[in-house]
Amino acid sequence: MRVPRKLELSLICTRTLLIFFSLLPFLTTAQEETFGNISDDDMFQKARTKRLASSSHSTGYWSFVQPISPFFDKSPPTNITTQQGQTVYLNCVVNNLGDKTVSWIRRRDLHLLTVGTETYINEDRFSSAHIEGGQDWPLMIKYPQTTDAGIYECQVSSDPKITFLVQLNIVVPKAEILGPHPMYVKIGSSINLTCVISESPEPPMFVFWYHNKRMVNYDKEGGEISLQKASDDSAISTLYIKNAQPTDSGNYTCGPSNAEATSISVFFLHGEKPAAIQRDTSASLSSSSSHHDRCVTFVAIVSWALLR
Ligand SMILES: *[C@@H]1O[C@H](CO)[C@@H](O)[C@H](O)[C@H]1NC(C)=O
Ligand SMILES: *[C@@H]1O[C@H](CO)[C@@H](O)[C@H](O)[C@H]1NC(C)=O
Numbered sequence: 001m002r003v004p005r006k007l008e009l010s011l012i013c014t015r016t017l018l019i020f021f022s023l024l025p026f027l028t029t030a031q032e033e034t035f036g037n038i039s040d041d042d043m044f045q046k047a048r049t050k051r052l053a054s055s056s057h058s059t060g061y062w063s064f065v066q067p068i069s070p071f072f073d074k075s076p077p078t079n080i081t082t083q084q085g086q087t088v089y090l091n092c093v094v095n096n097l098g099d100k101t102v103s104w105i106r107r108r109d110l111h112l113l114t115v116g117t118e119t120y121i122n123e124d125r126f127s128s129a130h131i132e133g134g135q136d137w138p139l140m141i142k143y144p145q146t147t148d149a150g151i152y153e154c155q156v157s158s159d160p161k162i163t164f165l166v167q168l169n170i171v172v173p174k175a176e177i178l179g180p181h182p183m184y185v186k187i188g189s190s191i192n193l194t195c196v197i198s199e200s201p202e203p204p205m206f207v208f209w210y211h212n213k214r215m216v217n218y219d220k221e222g223g224e225i226s227l228q229k230a231s232d233d234s235a236i237s238t239l240y241i242k243n244a245q246p247t248d249s250g251n252y253t254c255g256p257s258n259a260e261a262t263s264i265s266v267f268f269l270h271g272e273k274p275a276a277i278q279r280d281t282s283a284s285l286s287s288s289s290s291h292h293d294r295c296v297t298f299v300a301i302v303s304w305a306l307l308r
């Protein structure tokens with residue numbers, strides 16, 4: 001007996017469609033997974049998550065897959081540098097957390113810092129910045145100090161437990177006025193004081209300059225003051241005085257908002273008696289420098305000034 005040609009065609013068609021539909025989930029999964037260059041491990045996890053996700057609100061096609069364990073997103077930085085006092089966040093991104101909890105532990109002394117969103121250390125500088133429903137579990141550290149530097153561990157209470165490590169580095173900004181200390185200038189010349197603030201990823205909010213004990217930032221006449229970023233982690237502030245006069249001599253201090261102040265003494269080669277220079281110099285120089293050295297330096301500077 002022969003099956004009519006029309007019926008045969010429609011049977012083939014139905015079978016093809018059936019096969020196609022049963023393969024559809026594999027086809028779509030495969031398509032998305034070939035995107036980008038992801039490791040086998042990631043690929044496996046992603047596929048499982050996807051199946052679980054679709055099972056929760058569709059036919060339950062994948063519901064026979066056993067629940068999968070939590071895993072970390074590897075993208076958050078694992079080596080963080082902040083400057084002293086600058087609030088810092090160490091992030092940890094957990095996929096598929098389920099009913100497990102995320103804790104932060106300080107490796108140095110294995111102190112438990114946070115569990116979920118609760119703080120477990122007697123210091124409110126540490127807290128969880130997790131937002132309900134999110135996958136990010138950032139640890140926030142306020143006013144970090146150099147003693148806070150070290151490794152922090154984000155731990156998920158799965159079985160076996162999994163950990164994500166973050167290294168925290170704390171830098172302390174330093175200020176330094178360039179040039180020889182003390183500085184000798186001629187009357188009528190200009191004084192250019194350059195203060196470099198280094199180890200300062202966050203530039204200082206302001207730099208105050210003092211002449212002796214008086215702040216000169218808002219002086220109408222006198223020096224011009226500038227502040228600019230010099231590199232990723234340094235800034236420069238300059239105090240520039242045109243046509244300097246003996247009244248400009250003395251102690252200049254650069255006081256950045258984020259670092260300890262530093263000073264320089266400015267003396268005039270003419271208009272002040274050499275004896276006065278000698279006395280001031282010996283007062284400000286450290287005891288390690290001998291009288292002879294100072295004498296040589298002084299003679300060298302005077303002859304340099306005379307020869308010009
Ligand atoms: C993909 O990853 C492998 C191993 O991780 C690496 O060897 C390869 O260069 C990567 N390919 C591309 C296109 O990034
Ligand atoms: C982490 O960053 C600091 C500062 O940028 C750097 O000195 C150090 O070598 C880095 N450590 C690692 C393990 O990459």
Ligand SMILES: *[C@@H]1O[C@H](CO)[C@@H](O)[C@H](O)[C@H]1NC(C)=O
Binds near residue numbers: 192193
């Ligand atoms: C002051 O010195 C710095 C470097 O020492 C220089 O960049 C700057 O241009 C100088 N300023 C003036 C006004 O000469």
Ligand SMILES: *[C@@H]1O[C@H](CO)[C@@H](O)[C@H](O)[C@H]1NC(C)=O
Binds near residue numbers: 213252253264265284
């Ligand atoms: C300059 O003044 C500052 C602030 O008053 C002081 O700490 C520093 O010791 C003085 N430096 C010198 C060399 O006199």
